[in-house]
Amino acid sequence: MSTQLPRAVTPLADELREKIISDPDMVLEDLDVMRALIAANERGTGANVVDLRGLAMERLEERLERLEDTHRGVIAAAYENLAGTNQIHRAVLQLLQPTQFTEFLNALSGEVAQTLRLDSVKLLLETKVTEEEPAIRKLGKVLITAEPGFIENYITYGRNVPVRPVTLRQVSPETDVIHGDSFVHSEALMTLDLGLGRLPGLLIFGAEDPHMFRPTQGTDLLTFFAGVFERMMRRYLG
Known part of the structure; x- marks a missing residue:
C-alpha cells in the first residue's frame, strides 16, 4: 500500500x-x-543565513x-x-548652388541658417580699409569688416592663448561688438584661411539657446563645414 x-x-x-x-x-x-x-x-532559509549567491x-x-x-x-x-x-x-x-557672391551670402543667412537652426550668421573679414567701401555695404548685414588683428583678439578676449580652428562658447559683454544688444546667447567661431597674401576671416554662428554651442561639444562637423566654406570663399575672391 x-x-x-x-x-x-x-x-x-x-x-x-x-x-x-x-x-x-x-x-x-x-x-x-x-x-x-x-x-x-530567502524567507525559507531563515534570518541567520546569508545568501551570497x-x-x-x-x-x-x-x-x-x-x-x-x-x-x-x-x-x-x-x-x-x-x-x-x-x-x-x-x-x-x-x-x-549659388554662382554669384551676393547669392552665396544670401544662401548663408537664409537656407543654410534655417537648415542648421541658427538665429544669426556673420561673415567677418579683416581689411586694411578703415571705412567700409560702398560695394561691401551692398552685400547686406551678413558681411562685416574689421581691422587686422581683430579676429584673434575677439576669439581670445585679448589673452595670450592659442587660437583654435573652432571655438564654442556663450556670449559675454565682450561679444557685443558683433552681436550687439541681441537675442544671441551662444556662438560658434570658425577661423577661415582665405589664401596666401590675404587677411583671415571668421565665420560666426549665433544661437538664442545658450546651450546650443558649448565648449564641451565636439567640433569635427563645424571644422569640416569651415573647411568647405573657406575653399568656396577663395573661389569667389579669385
Missing part, C-alpha cells in the same frame, strides 16, 4: 506547470518573477542596468551625431 499523498493541484496549476517545464526561459528571462522566487527562497545576483543586476544605460546613451549620441552630419551635408549642398 502506497503512503505517498496525492498532489493537490488544480487544472490551472497543472497547465502552468507544464508550460514552465516546456519553456523555462519564460521564467528565467522575467526579472520580476525571478526576484519573487529568490525572495521566497543572491547578493552576487543583485550586484550583477545593478551592473547590467548601468551597462544598459550606457548603451542607450551611446546609441542616442550616435543618432544625434548622424542627424548633425546630415544637417551639415545639406547646408554644404545649399552653399554650392
